[in-house]
Amino acid sequence: MTRTFKRIALATALLAAFSVSDVSTSRAASKATPPPPQDWSFSGVFGTFDRAQLQRGYLVYREVCAACHSMKQVYFRHLVDIGLSENAIKAIAAEFEVAGEPDEDGEPTERPAQLFDRLPSPYANDNEARSANNGALPPDLSLIAKSRVGGSDYIHALLTGYLEKAPAGVTMGEGMNYNTYFAANQIAMAPPLAEDGVEYEDGTKASVDQQARDVAAFMTWAAEPEMEERKRMGIKVLLFLIILTAMLYAVKRRVWSDLH
Amino acid sequence: MADTSTTTAEGHEHEEDRRDFLLTSTIVVGAAGVALTAWPFIDFMNPSADVLALASLEFDISTMEPGQAITVTWRNKPIFIRRRTAAEIDEAKKVPLSDLKDPQADADRVKEGKDEWLVMIGICTHLGCIPAGQKVTDSKGEFGGWFCPCHGSHYDTSGRIRKGPAPRNLEIPPYAFTNDTTVRIG
Amino acid sequence: MSAAPEWKNPVVRWIDHRLPVFTFTHHSLIDYPTPRNLNYWWNFGSLAGVVLVILIATGLFLAMHYNPNVDYAFDSVERIMRDVNYGWLMRYMHANGASMFFLVVYIHMFRALYYGSYRAPREVLWFIGLFIFLAMMATAFVGYTLPWGQMSFWGATVITNLFSVVPFFGDAIVQWLLGGFAVDNPTLNRFFAFHFLLPFVIFGLVFLHLWALHVHKSNNPLGVDIKTDGDTIPFHPYYTAKDAFGLGVFLIFYFAFAFFAPNYLGHPDNYIPANPLVTPPEIVPEWYFLPFYAILRAVPDNFIDIWGILPILVTAKTAGVILMFASIIVLFFLPWLDRSPVRSARFRPIYKQLYWLFLADCIVLGWVGANPPEGTMLVIGRIATLYYFVHLLVFMPLLSRYEKTRPLPDSISAAVTPQGSSQSAQAQGA
Numbered sequence: 054m055t056r057t058f059k060r061i062a063l064a065t066a067l068l069a070a071f072s073v074s075d076v077s078t079s080r081a082a083s084k085a086t087p088p089p090p091q092d093w094s095f096s097g098v099f100g101t102f103d104r105a106q107l108q109r110g111y112l113v114y115r116e117v118c119a120a121c122h123s124m125k126q127v128y129f130r131h132l133v134d135i136g137l138s139e140n141a142i143k144a145i146a147a148e149f150e151v152a153g154e155p156d157e158d159g160e161p162t163e164r165p166a167q168l169f170d171r172l173p174s175p176y177a178n179d180n181e182a183r184s185a186n187n188g189a190l191p192p193d194l195s196l197i198a199k200s201r202v203g204g205s206d207y208i209h210a211l212l213t214g215y216l217e218k219a220p221a222g223v224t225m226g227e228g229m230n231y232n233t234y235f236a237a238n239q240i241a242m243a244p245p246l247a248e249d250g251v252e253y254e255d256g257t258k259a260s261v262d263q264q265a266r267d268v269a270a271f272m273t274w275a276a277e278p279e280m281e282e283r284k285r286m287g288i289k290v291l292l293f294l295i296i297l298t299a300m301l302y303a304v305k306r307r308v309w310s311d312l313h
Numbered sequence: 314m315a316d317t318s319t320t321t322a323e324g325h326e327h328e329e330d331r332r333d334f335l336l337t338s339t340i341v342v343g344a345a346g347v348a349l350t351a352w353p354f355i356d357f358m359n360p361s362a363d364v365l366a367l368a369s370l371e372f373d374i375s376t377m378e379p380g381q382a383i384t385v386t387w388r389n390k391p392i393f394i395r396r397r398t399a400a401e402i403d404e405a406k407k408v409p410l411s412d413l414k415d416p417q418a419d420a421d422r423v424k425e426g427k428d429e430w431l432v433m434i435g436i437c438t439h440l441g442c443i444p445a446g447q448k449v450t451d452s453k454g455e456f457g458g459w460f461c462p463c464h465g466s467h468y469d470t471s472g473r474i475r476k477g478p479a480p481r482n483l484e485i486p487p488y489a490f491t492n493d494t495t496v497r498i499g
Numbered sequence: 500m501s502a503a504p505e506w507k508n509p510v511v512r513w514i515d516h517r518l519p520v521f522t523f524t525h526h527s528l529i530d531y532p533t534p535r536n537l538n539y540w541w542n543f544g545s546l547a548g549v550v551l552v553i554l555i556a557t558g559l560f561l562a563m564h565y566n567p568n569v570d571y572a573f574d575s576v577e578r579i580m581r582d583v584n585y586g587w588l589m590r591y592m593h594a595n596g597a598s599m600f601f602l603v604v605y606i607h608m609f610r611a612l613y614y615g616s617y618r619a620p621r622e623v624l625w626f627i628g629l630f631i632f633l634a635m636m637a638t639a640f641v642g643y644t645l646p647w648g649q650m651s652f653w654g655a656t657v658i659t660n661l662f663s664v665v666p667f668f669g670d671a672i673v674q675w676l677l678g679g680f681a682v683d684n685p686t687l688n689r690f691f692a693f694h695f696l697l698p699f700v701i702f703g704l705v706f707l708h709l710w711a712l713h714v715h716k717s718n719n720p721l722g723v724d725i726k727t728d729g730d731t732i733p734f735h736p737y738y739t740a741k742d743a744f745g746l747g748v749f750l751i752f753y754f755a756f757a758f759f760a761p762n763y764l765g766h767p768d769n770y771i772p773a774n775p776l777v778t779p780p781e782i783v784p785e786w787y788f789l790p791f792y793a794i795l796r797a798v799p800d801n802f803i804d805i806w807g808i809l810p811i812l813v814t815a816k817t818a819g820v821i822l823m824f825a826s827i828i829v830l831f832f833l834p835w836l837d838r839s840p841v842r843s844a845r846f847r848p849i850y851k852q853l854y855w856l857f858l859a860d861c862i863v864l865g866w867v868g869a870n871p872p873e874g875t876m877l878v879i880g881r882i883a884t885l886y887y888f889v890h891l892l893v894f895m896p897l898l899s900r901y902e903k904t905r906p907l908p909d910s911i912s913a914a915v916t917p918q919g920s921s922q923s924a925q926a927q928g929a
Contacts, residue, residue, distance in 0.1 A: 066493040098759060126574070128363070128366070130362070132582070167371070168366060169363070169366040169367055193772075196577075199762060199770040200767045200768065200769075201767060213857045221729025227318055236780070262845045276770070278581055279580065279581070282587075283587060283588070283758055284470060284758065284759065286588070286758065287754065287755075287759055290754055290758065291754060291758070293346060293749050294346075294747060294751045295348060295751060297339070297342050297343055297747055298744065298747030298748055300338065300752075301339060301343075301744040301746075301747045302744050302747075303339075304335055304336055304742040304743070304744070305740040305741050305743070306335075306340050307335060308737060308740040309737060309741070312535065312732065312737070342575035353589065354560055354585075356584040356585055357560050357563070357585050357586065357589055358560075358563065358581060359583055359584055361578070361582045361583040361584060361586070362579060363566070364582075365649075390740075
């Protein structure tokens, strides 16, 4: 019996060591403050997205972030998933002009965006994006929640972490803004959110914190649109495996009972 | 090992039954698991969401004049959309069904109340060429519709086969008018 | 040990007479004599086989939607994740499966180290295992390039540049590997081709591994040879049942990662498309390469000053690369470095302690590899690297000569069956 315990302890230690070694990998070498963890409807094994929040978040993205940031991996048709009706999305899409087929004379044409189009990018290419932004490239936001340590917590923290004046002793670069949570604390993006900067249809008060929270949720959805299906399926699969494994254990015990 | 199993069999008949039941049910549950696992693999090969998103397309037809035809692409096939003139409609309507190789009334080839609009898959039913007749300058064949240059099939103003080797009328894709100026194909 | 069974089904009998696949399967999976005392650490071999099959299956399907072109690779992976039916499942199973494969194989290798499974007459079995490990490393490395994220690109850049240390031909070799002057489309294309091929090479090596295994049969926790029929039990149903249960436990662990923490083992930077003009703040390999990465970076920059003598050919970078490759090559010599009369650490009191130290050392190396090579981390890395080689090259030979081993049981059955347990009680005491 003790031997079994020793084995279990050993296996646990191995796993622990293995996971700890990984945690340290994902810590980027930066002096930024780690983002404070927030409550999200989608955290945990049973967590799901709050559709109303995603729609508010999309509004913030559309009216604020989209001025500089693309979201190339997201298509208009994907937005059905955040609870918008197909007609509502069509109406939104039609506000954007995208490149159409060349006309009969080979001249480029434009047509209103449709469901099968990507969310349009604000700039034609990276160089245009840089030149419009003082040399800084606004990153694509489709996967930002997965490509930054801290995910949604980080996005929320970053958007609310601006200080109007850098603390004494910090020399700021030209056109840079002080942000508590950004690597090295200097970020080219000016504080993007303002109190009541957008008007929510559902009457939610659009405080900076609320907008940051909503847009962070939206970006988490954009990065992991499969999350709900994945968790739902995961629970079923694991329950099934636990039952099957229990049965296999019973079979193993029965088979080996001849020997012991 | 032979001796051990015989002792078990003689001594514990009930346990033996239980073991069989346990073993059978475990195998059944395990096999069910393996079978269910196959589904994600099979479904993975089905058309993906981006492909399906192009499976039905909407086209704006508000700018088309009577007598004008456009060709659009749907599921990699040419779709002929023609806004027919009153004369063309009349001509299509008055053909007796008995004159047709593939008898079909004109009314069955258009949407009710939308006689003007003919929407067809522009592929000759003979060997898959694209019939001419869309452009003003094209030969429209002996019946004022379409003419397939490959083997000389003539289609009338309703896209029905009238002369030549093609066995069937030009096919009508599934479509609907979402409003007066938009047609959704697929 | 038993004669070919009489096949009752006439079709089976007809085929078996011409191509004895049924007899072969019977002998290698059904009545295959297996030591009766194998513990759960012996499950990991079959687990590795199952993970390999899962990886090949998911990989084959992923290849149906993946596009190995620098302009489309990243987007095609995202398309798999978002638009392809169950694409996310396929990709997360594959990515986490790679981690699981290494985890399982590492445990399998450390089991062999503890119980002396590499010792005569199983040296070739051990070699084939090491070749499988090398092939796995190559497969994982080229595979990690395919999503064409920042870590993919820079990992490929850094590792291919290791070959620039080859004297005289270094740069030419690197260009040949890359098919250009930097990691680019030709590199991605060939890496995809290799990533598709190598798993089947591994599959073939696994067959050789099993063949070699079945010649001298499994080692066992006691490390003593099989002597009589009483020492073994047929593989089926005993070990099929045990392996099936172990597989269930393992799948729960694996799927918990794949469904609930699919990106935990990956690096966030790989969700940023590859950018040849921007290097990430630090380039970190996947966890399973971290110990080797630590060894690679362990050599001090002032190495030349210390050694003084061979400064031209052997720079710090070269030495690091040599050490890293040596850390695997040295494992090939293990059967001769360890000449102890006893295989299993159960009867080797000192080796047993050192074994745990060695395992801890490897974990420390992994931890060092995950951190920037600065300050204390660098010192710890060097000590750990030193110990890695001292353990294998110095302690193993010394121990085999001077260690006083405990008495071995007469046979497996004497040690583990009730009849024999009284006499082996003292040997089991550990």
